[in-house]
Amino acid sequence: MLQEEGTGSAPLLCKLLFSSFKSWDSSNVVWDMLAFIYSRFGMVHDALFVLVKMKEQNLRPSIQTYNSLLYNLRHTDIMWDVYNDIKDSGAPQSARTSSIIVDGLCGQSRFQDAVFFLRQNDGKEFAPSVVSFNTIISRSCKLGLADVAKSFFCMMLKYGILPDTYSYNILIHGLIVAGSMEEALELTDDMEKQGLQPDMVTYKIIAKGFHLLSLMSGAREIIQKMLTDEKVKPDLVTYTILICGHCQMGNIEEALRLRRDLLSSEAVRLYKKLRDKAITPSVVTFNSLIYGFCKNRKVVEARRLLDTIKLHGLEPSAVTYTTLMNAYCEEGNINKLHELLLEMNLKGIEPTLVTYTVVIKGLCKQRKVEESVQLLEDMHAKGLAPDQITYNTIIQCFCKAKDMRKAFELLDEMLIRNLEPTPATYNILIDGLCRYGDVKDADCVLVSLQERNISLTKVAYTTMIKAHCVRGDAQRAVKVFHQMVEKGFEVSIKDYSAVINRLCKRCLTNEAKYFFCIMLSDGVTPDQEIFEMMLNAFHRAGHVHSVFELLAVMIKFGLLHD
DNA sequence: ATAGGGTTAG
Structure with missing residues (x-):
């Protein structure tokens, strides 16, 4: 009835209750229920109105009603009004009350206040519950503060509260996301020592972790472990994680074998029990496989799987089409790309952001830049x-298209639209200026980005170095090279070798010599390959003296054999 | 009430 009456119906209903049920014994229960149900349906203002009317009659709302209202208002300051009401009314607080407050404060990004509230309640009638701790540990993890999460976990132990499966799963997940797989596995062992069995959630967290690290053997071991565990059985998602991992690594055969297990991720089960919950591959499972085939440049097989999806009575998704469209784009088959786009449209499957991006990529491949800008709009x-x-x-x-002006206009548009350019954005622009514009401009852009402390990748530097080498400007190449080192990017002999190779190929022997000396003074030992590149270049240039000079250096490094 | 979940684009 309340749903039908809708928001704002509280005054009317209160009036009705007041006149009809005033002398009724259970009026407290009825009023409380009214407030509770308003709150449960998210009609918080009506619920608050009922509370005011209850106060007027000295009726006391139950803690369930208060908690429900508190939960709905936990992201607002009104939460405190409700909380104070609870304290004033003398209603017995439940452990849930404080965990809602902790959750609310965390949700309002008032992390410190949440910690304070948790500590404040220690020793009181309602000491912080395991749920409150789990909430705060979870929030710490989501903020990327795995160390803080760990310290709360320890604090919980100090309080004498035993962590439950939730606590362990939250922290194990947090550690994995933070990149501490080893610690996460140690914690899993610890969990078992405490007599808590890892559950489905634990297993999936770890399987996903191994997948993220591309350690598929680890993921496989987890599934083996699940198979020996009587309480949990690997499900579709677990298998799909494994399948997807193998596809991303290009191991199609292995992935297909897994799918057969899955199907045979079913025949046995169907024989045994017709109405059993059999595992059927999902669209996501197929999408992973399609991606695997595409990555292995087996687009024909990938395309065939689109039909397999339909044969299974499943609907291909936007991801299915987009993955295939991207594969066609990669092999330059833009017609097929548009065919699939048309099919998608006919089926009424909405293109996603990625779909648009792939179509744009296809247009760009055909140099139809105006059309791609049109799609952007x-x-x-x-x-x-x-x-x-x-x-x-x-x-x-x-x-x-050598239109650097337009390229930079789009960069401006990104900034205006509050889209932070990625390091790749700058790499593309720097490379563009080097190739089709002015290297000096590229240099200026790099300097400006450095001054503004904008995060760049090594590619930005190597692109610049390459451009200076191409122009035979070894000095500038050295300058940027050292900037790259100063910025803390790891530099190996390959980076030196690449520069010398470029200079040698252009017969810039003096410049190559100069860079070679820089390399020696940087304490890097040249390898056979570098010597050969240089000897070749000196030969071609007819610099006999330089050849002998270099042979002497080779002897010094013990690299000259007869 | 607090935990996890898989796919696509540079």
Whole structure:
């Protein structure tokens, strides 16, 4: 009835209750129920109105009603009004009350206040519960503060509260996301020592962790462990994680074998029990396989799987089409790409941000830059916000069309739209300026980015170094090279070798010599390959003296054999 | 009430 009456119906209903049930014995229960149900349906203002009316009659709401209201208002300051009401009313607080407050404060990014509240309640009638701790540990993990999460876990132990399966799973997940797989596994052992069995969630967290680290053997071991565990059985998601991992690593055969197990991820089960919950591969499972085939450049097989999906009575998703479209794009078959786009449209499957980006990539491949800009505008009109990858794709296209002005205009557009350019954005622009614009401009851009402390990758530097080498400007190449080292990027002999190779190929022997000396003074020992590159170049240039000079150096390094 | 979940684009 309350749902039908809708928000704002509280005054009317209160009036009705007041006149009809005033002398009724159970009026407290009825009023409380009214407030509770308003709260449960999210009609918080009506619930608050009922509370006011209850107060007027000296009726006391139950803690369940208070908790429900508190939960709905936990992201607002009104939470405190409700909390104070609870304290004033003398209603017995439940452990849930404080865990809602902790959750609310965390949700409002008032992390410190949550910690304070938790400590404040220690020793009181309602000491912090395991749920409150789990909430705060979870929030710490989500903020990327695994160490803080660990300290709360320890604090919980000090309070004499035993962590439950939730506590362990939350922290294990947090540690894995933070990159501490070893610690996570240690914690899993610890969990078992405490007599808590890892559950389905634990196993999946660890399987996903191994997948993220591309350690598929680890993921496989987890599944083996699940198979020996009587309480849990690997399910579709577990298998899909494994399948996806193998596909991403290009191991199609292995992935297919897994799928057969899955199918045979079912025949036995169906024989045994028709109505059993059999595991059927999902669209996501197929999408992973399609991606695997595409990655192995087996687009024909990938395309065939689209039909297999349909044969299974499943609907291909936008991801299915997009993955295939991208594969066709990669092999330059833009017609097939558009065929699939048409099929998608006919089926009424909405293109996603990624779909648009792939179509744009296809257009860029055909140098149809105006059309790709048109699609960018279509996306905005549709409310489908293009992201960095979308912009990077078109920016690269403008660079290739030697229209650096337009490329930079798009960079400005990104900034205006509050889209933070990625390091790749700058790599594309620097490369564009080096190839089709002015290397000096590229240099300026790099300096400006460094001054503004914008995060760059090593590629930005190697691109610049390459450009200076091409122009035979070894001095500038050295300058940027040392900047790259100063910025803390790891440099190996390969980086030196690449520079010397470029200079040698252009017969810039003096410049190559100069860079070679720099390398020696940097304390890097040249290898056979570098010597051969240089000897070849000196030979071609007819610099006999330099050849002998270099042979002497080779002897010094013990690299000259007869 | 607090935990996990798989796929696509540079």
